[in-house]
Every structure is written in C-alpha cells, then in structure tokens.
Amino acid sequence: MIDRNRKVKWGILGCGKIAHKFANDLLLNDNSELVACVSRDVEKSTAFAEKYNIRFSFDSYEDFARCDEIDVVYIATPNSYHKEHSLLCLRNKKAVLCEKPLATNKADVEEMIKVAQENKVFFMEAMWTSCLPNIISINNTIQKGIIGELIHITADFGFKTGYDPKSRLFDPNLGGGSLLDIGIYPLYISLLLLGKPKSIRVSMRYCETGVDTSCSALLSYENGATAALFSSFETVTDIKCEIYGTEGKIVIPGRFHEQNEYLLSKQGFSEQLIKSEKVGLGYYHEIEHINECLYRGEVESFIMPFRMSLDLIEIMDEMRFKSEKFS
Amino acid sequence: MIDRNRKVKWGILGCGKIAHKFANDLLLNDNSELVACVSRDVEKSTAFAEKYNIRFSFDSYEDFARCDEIDVVYIATPNSYHKEHSLLCLRNKKAVLCEKPLATNKADVEEMIKVAQENKVFFMEAMWTSCLPNIISINNTIQKGIIGELIHITADFGFKTGYDPKSRLFDPNLGGGSLLDIGIYPLYISLLLLGKPKSIRVSMRYCETGVDTSCSALLSYENGATAALFSSFETVTDIKCEIYGTEGKIVIPGRFHEQNEYLLSKQGFSEQLIKSEKVGLGYYHEIEHINECLYRGEVESFIMPFRMSLDLIEIMDEMRFKSEKFS
Structure with missing residues (x-):
C-alpha cells in the first residue's frame, strides 16, 4: 500500500512510440511521478529521460527492475517480450501495468498472474479502454x-x-x-x-x-x-x-x-x-485507476481483473488455432 | 415476345400492402398497363380495381390466371402461397414476377423454375433491389x-x-x-x-x-x-x-x-x-427491367437469374436448418 500523501512512482520499460504517448499522459496526472525509464539502447533511454525530465534512465532491464525508486512499471515492449519483462519486474516486487495482449497464449498469461499473486504485487493488462x-x-x-x-x-x-x-x-x-x-x-x-x-x-x-x-x-x-x-x-x-x-x-x-x-x-x-x-490521450484514466488501486493496496484491478485477461487470451487462442484459414 | 409498340399488360395477384406500393409504381411506367387484379376477398379486389382504374378484377385465382388480357403477373401473397400461385399462373402461360422468397425451401424453388422453363414463360423473383x-x-x-x-x-x-x-x-x-x-x-x-x-x-x-x-x-x-x-x-x-x-x-x-x-x-x-x-418507390426499375425482358422474349432475367434465386434459397435453407438455435 502506498501512502496517499505521496505520488506514485512510475517506471517505463521500453521507450518506443506507445511509451511516449503514455509518458505524456503520466505528466498530466498529479498523483504520478515518472522516475525511471529503460531501453537496451542507451541513446534511446537517455533521450527519453531528458525529454520527460526523468531522474533514472537505464540500459539494463535487470538494473531497472531492481531500482528501489520505482513503485509500478509500465511494460511497453513488443508483444512477444511482455511475459519476460513482466516476470522480471513482478519478481522484483514491482507492480506492473503490461501492454496488451499480456502474452501470446493462455499458459503464459496464467504464469504471469501466478507470479504476481505469489509476489503479492499489483498486475494489470493495459486495456486502457476499460478505464475510459x-x-x-x-x-x-x-x-x-x-x-x-x-x-x-x-x-x-x-x-x-x-x-x-x-x-x-x-x-x-x-x-x-x-x-x-x-x-x-x-x-x-x-x-x-x-x-x-x-x-x-x-x-x-x-x-x-x-x-x-x-x-x-x-x-x-x-x-x-x-x-x-x-x-x-x-x-x-x-x-x-x-x-x-x-x-x-x-x-x-x-x-x-x-x-x-x-x-x-x-x-x-x-x-x-x-x-x-477524457484527459490527455486517454491513458490518463488508466493511470489514475492504477494509482487508486496502489493507494488501496490492491493486487488486482477491479476494472480490468485477471479473469478478463484470461478470457481475452483464451478466446484469442481459440480464434487463432481453430479458425478457418485462407491465404 | 411482346410487340414493343404496345404496353405490357400486368395483373396483380393479392391485394395487400405490397400490392398497393407496386401498383403505384406501375402507374408511373409508360410501357405498363395494369389490367387485372385478384383477391379471394371480392370487396378487396373491387376496391383495388377502383383505386387504380383496373379493367378486370377477380375473386377467383383460377379465373384470373386464365384471363387472356394478362401478359405478366405480380404475385403479392404471403410467402407460403408463392409456389401455388406462381405455378397456377405459369401453367396458364403467364409470365410471373413472384415476391421473395420464391418459396420456403430449395426443392419448391426448383419446381417453380422447372415449370416456368417447361411452359417457356418468363419467371423472376421480385428482388427489386437488384434492378435499382x-x-x-x-x-x-x-x-x-x-x-x-x-x-x-x-x-x-x-x-x-x-x-x-x-x-x-x-x-x-x-x-x-x-x-x-x-x-x-x-x-x-x-x-x-x-x-x-x-x-x-x-x-x-x-x-x-x-x-x-x-x-x-x-x-x-x-x-x-x-x-x-x-x-x-x-x-x-x-x-x-x-x-x-x-x-x-x-x-x-x-x-x-x-x-x-x-x-x-x-x-x-x-x-x-x-x-x-430512383423512380417512385423503386419498384419502377424492376418493372421496367421485366418489360424489357418480355419485349425481348426472354424467359429468364439477366439481372436476377434463376441461379441467384437458387443460391438464395439454398443458403437460407442451410442457415435455418444448420444454425445454432437459441430461444
């Protein structure tokens, strides 16, 4: 549980297009502080940190995940890395907002949720539409x-x-x-x-x-x-x-x-x-929701709960593996 | 084949709501003459005939179908009567424009097309959208x-x-x-x-x-x-x-x-x-197309051919008999 008297400290993992959009909305939120960012490309993370006036920038995901200044991490890497990067942060006791889809199959999503629960940290799929x-x-x-x-x-x-x-x-x-x-x-x-x-x-x-x-x-x-x-x-x-x-x-x-x-x-x-x-691009409302969850000490979002993420990936698995195929 | 120098003589079988709409568009068409109508309800057919200034009104479908003054019949009775009424007219060598769906299963549609072909008379499903x-x-x-x-x-x-x-x-x-x-x-x-x-x-x-x-x-x-x-x-x-x-x-x-x-x-x-x-309610274009087919001596419409009616009913059969059912 985070003290309501202080700002929630956000880190962003991955410094691509969506990370920029998200950072802009974070800056609009009075309860949020953007404290860290990371990219394997040091120039990218440095430029990102300068642009948004971020105190800590990393070129190692591991160092980033161990940084004590971070409360919650926004995972903004491509879909196939979501699992690896979420697990790294969750195991370092960081709350995680992970871009959708959480992973590319249900077994991976189940594992991610299990690790969040074991580590008793907040975890949510970045289905920002749900918070609008x-x-x-x-x-x-x-x-x-x-x-x-x-x-x-x-x-x-x-x-x-x-x-x-x-x-x-x-x-x-x-x-x-x-x-x-x-x-x-x-x-x-x-x-x-x-x-x-x-x-x-x-x-x-x-x-x-x-x-x-x-x-x-x-x-x-x-x-x-x-x-x-x-x-x-x-x-x-x-x-x-x-x-x-x-x-x-x-x-x-x-x-x-x-x-x-x-x-x-x-x-x-x-x-x-x-x-x-609608504030900013709309990520604002997702950010506000997560801050609220963290202030309350929740490990699961009541707007975008684990059940919803499991249903989404289960249906997408079925759609991809059982569809009629044309090429 | 009908001589282009004279109007095509139309009869309407069934005097309900759709028959009224169709009659109004028929009156707009210079190549058409509305010569006959029929309803089992004599008051209905008499009123219909008076309203549209129709020479012959019948209360017997059989008498109507035998009337020599009619070139082409528009069938405007409920779906379940389409087959019976179309066959009656086709066997009396009347061209037929039958309201859609032609029948409620493919076998019936096949039979109707066969009778039209045997009698060498024009037959078409009233999918007026096709002529717009x-x-x-x-x-x-x-x-x-x-x-x-x-x-x-x-x-x-x-x-x-x-x-x-x-x-x-x-x-x-x-x-x-x-x-x-x-x-x-x-x-x-x-x-x-x-x-x-x-x-x-x-x-x-x-x-x-x-x-x-x-x-x-x-x-x-x-x-x-x-x-x-x-x-x-x-x-x-x-x-x-x-x-x-x-x-x-x-x-x-x-x-x-x-x-x-x-x-x-x-x-x-x-x-x-x-x-x-778009002329009138839009039936005008269907009427015009049929007149043209009759002037040319065609037995099948090139815009709404038998193949299209067969495909429509075949798919609807499949949809109704193979669908997931909920109630």
Whole structure:
C-alpha cells in the first residue's frame, strides 16, 4: 500500500512510440511521478529521460527492475517480450501495468498472474479502454437495462498498411497479426458487455509469415445474442462499435476504443449524444485507476481483473488455432 | 415476345400492402398497363380495381390466371402461397414476377423454375433491389476494381415489432422469421458482390412459434473475404451496408436495399457521394427491367437469374436448418 500523501512512482520499460504517448499522459496526472525509464539502447533511454525530465534512465532491464525508486512499471515492449519483462519486474516486487495482449497464449498469461499473486504485487493488462469514462458510462447504461436486453454487437478495427515481413505487425515472433494487435479491442468490448461467448466462429486471412491480416468473428451467447467482430491490416474501417438492445441502440463513433462520446437511441425517443470526460490521450484514466488501486493496496484491478485477461487470451487462442484459414 | 409498340399488360395477384406500393409504381411506367387484379376477398379486389382504374378484377385465382388480357403477373401473397400461385399462373402461360422468397425451401424453388422453363414463360423473383440503378452502379464500381479486392461486407436489416404469433412475420406456416422476411436483403447483397460462400455459420434467436426473431451470420469466401449479416424483428438497425476493399470502402446508408446514393471512400482520396436515379418507390426499375425482358422474349432475367434465386434459397435453407438455435 502506498501512502496517499505521496505520488506514485512510475517506471517505463521500453521507450518506443506507445511509451511516449503514455509518458505524456503520466505528466498530466498529479498523483504520478515518472522516475525511471529503460531501453537496451542507451541513446534511446537517455533521450527519453531528458525529454520527460526523468531522474533514472537505464540500459539494463535487470538494473531497472531492481531500482528501489520505482513503485509500478509500465511494460511497453513488443508483444512477444511482455511475459519476460513482466516476470522480471513482478519478481522484483514491482507492480506492473503490461501492454496488451499480456502474452501470446493462455499458459503464459496464467504464469504471469501466478507470479504476481505469489509476489503479492499489483498486475494489470493495459486495456486502457476499460478505464475510459465513456466506456464506463456505456457499460452502466447497458447494465441498468436502458437499451433492454442486448441482441447484437458489432465492432471493427481496421487500418491499411503495406505488407512488411520485418514489421512487428507481420512478425509471428513479435506476436503480430491483426487479432492480437487490434482485434483485441472489438473483442474486449464484446467481453465487457456480453461476457464469455458460448461459441466462437472465425475466418482469417493469412500472409506469408503466418499471421492473420484480417479476422472476422461471430461470437454467440447463451441468450442468442451475437457479436460480429472484424479486424484488419488490409482495409480502413471506421473503428466504430454498435450495440443493439431490445429497447434501443448505442453507437460509439470512430475510434471507439478511445472515444469520449456515444449516441444513445432509445425506442421512441430522439437520439442523444452523451459526452464523457477524457484527459490527455486517454491513458490518463488508466493511470489514475492504477494509482487508486496502489493507494488501496490492491493486487488486482477491479476494472480490468485477471479473469478478463484470461478470457481475452483464451478466446484469442481459440480464434487463432481453430479458425478457418485462407491465404 | 411482346410487340414493343404496345404496353405490357400486368395483373396483380393479392391485394395487400405490397400490392398497393407496386401498383403505384406501375402507374408511373409508360410501357405498363395494369389490367387485372385478384383477391379471394371480392370487396378487396373491387376496391383495388377502383383505386387504380383496373379493367378486370377477380375473386377467383383460377379465373384470373386464365384471363387472356394478362401478359405478366405480380404475385403479392404471403410467402407460403408463392409456389401455388406462381405455378397456377405459369401453367396458364403467364409470365410471373413472384415476391421473395420464391418459396420456403430449395426443392419448391426448383419446381417453380422447372415449370416456368417447361411452359417457356418468363419467371423472376421480385428482388427489386437488384434492378435499382444505385445497386447496379455499386456493383459496376466494385467489378471494375475501384475499391480493390473485397475483404469484408456488413449488412443489417432490423426493425422492432411486438411478438404476435398470429402475424405473418411470426407464423411458420406463412414463411415467417426475420431471415426469410428481411434477412434476404443482406444475404442478396453479399451474394451479388461475393458470390456463393464457402462456409456459412449462423446463430439465430427463436420465438415460440419456431421462427427466428434475430439472425446473425458469418459467410466466408474462397479468398478469405467475409460477410457479417444481421436481421432482426427485435431491434432497430440502420439497415446499412458497408463494403470494404483493399483500396477503399463503399457505404450504402440507411435502407440500403432501396437507397439512391452511396459513399465511396477511395484510399488517399476524399469521400464521394454518388447519387443514382430512383423512380417512385423503386419498384419502377424492376418493372421496367421485366418489360424489357418480355419485349425481348426472354424467359429468364439477366439481372436476377434463376441461379441467384437458387443460391438464395439454398443458403437460407442451410442457415435455418444448420444454425445454432437459441430461444
């Protein structure tokens, strides 16, 4: 448990693009202090530290993980390193916020959670969407039954990028593929709102490296509700989410995973635009949530609990290993 | 073959809601003459005839079918009567435009086509969407490769109506259910643009009468393209269609099946709104197409050929008999 009278001391492991975005939002948070960063590339970590006025910069992950000044580490390395880097920090009694997906298979995620529990330190998957006031508001609206029983959800996340076998996105060794990289957002929304599906049917398109370039899924639930999910590196989609209930509809417009507004259409009423707070790029709210968890001495997030991370990876495993394959 | 110097003489079998809409569009067409109508309810057929200034009105389908004044009959009775009424007219050498779905199973559709061929008369399913200039323009744009290779299609058609076991929509004996009633439109679009799928996965919600109240399908194609289709009597959707290609996107906005415009977003260009002609409610274009077929002496439509009707019913059979069922 961290004393509420002091700031939570954050370290960032990995100094790439996402680390920069996260650091900018950290600086906006009054309860956070960015104290350390690390990259194997010393120039990268030094430049990062200078840019954000960070006291400790490392070029050794091990030294970083042993640094007593750090309360909580944000893991921002490529997918395939998440496990190794999380375990290193957790074993050094550092709380960990690890970029999603936590790992590339369920067994690895289970091991990571086990190590967090054994070491009694906080651990959470960086599904920042889960902490956004907009998503929390939507979830509340739905849980209150305002749009009735959920019948159908659609969510898409597609962008177009040229095929490059050396890019992280297409490299199976770095946990590439559209599902793991972006399909996790549509999947998260359906999991949040409908829970674990009863059946999962998937079609994927594959590229030469063996990862999926497009992924289309039909998830079916106990009550007959369905979710139609789509992710792609081959085509530009609106990145929207539509939620259909028996009494109305919610649409989260473009870039639904980081949006600060939604449209509520209740049967017989005119459409309402509901706006929510969003600070910085949106990571701010995740940071604030984690600080709160640490002040309370929690080892698990109540917004993004272990169960949710296990469900996410279990479904993604099933999707990748049982899909119809095309190339 | 009908002489181009005279009007095509139409008869309408069934005088319900859809018959009224169709009659209004017929009156707009210079090459058409509405000469006869029939309903078992003599008051209904008399009123219909008076309203549209129709020379012959019948209360016997048999007498109507034998009337020499009629070239082509529009069948507008409930789904479960389509076969009986089409066969009656075809055997009396009348060309037939039959409301969709042609029948409620593939064997019946095959029989109807066989009878049309034996009697050498024109026969077509009233998939009027297929004749709309907007849909023809979209199909041309896609066939020309303007949005690249198709990756994914979504199409929905949902409205909300209270459960009423006596309503045509919920009555299995009248060919009820969301798939047969409205799901045929999303399915038609995917068939038109992507052809016959390699695999079909479906989840349906059922009501007490045994018909589906919502239907969600994932169709997968040889090249890995997918179509996510949804129809429902339980929730209001936009009734839109989105078509994603490797080089761009086409969106047909609300009530896509009768729309007269679409949005084309080509990679790297600004979005274009493309408008098409639409006369009357849109049935006009179907009427015009059939007149043309009859002037040419065709027995099959080149826009909505037998193959398309067979594929539609074959897929709907598979969807209904092989779906995961929920109630």
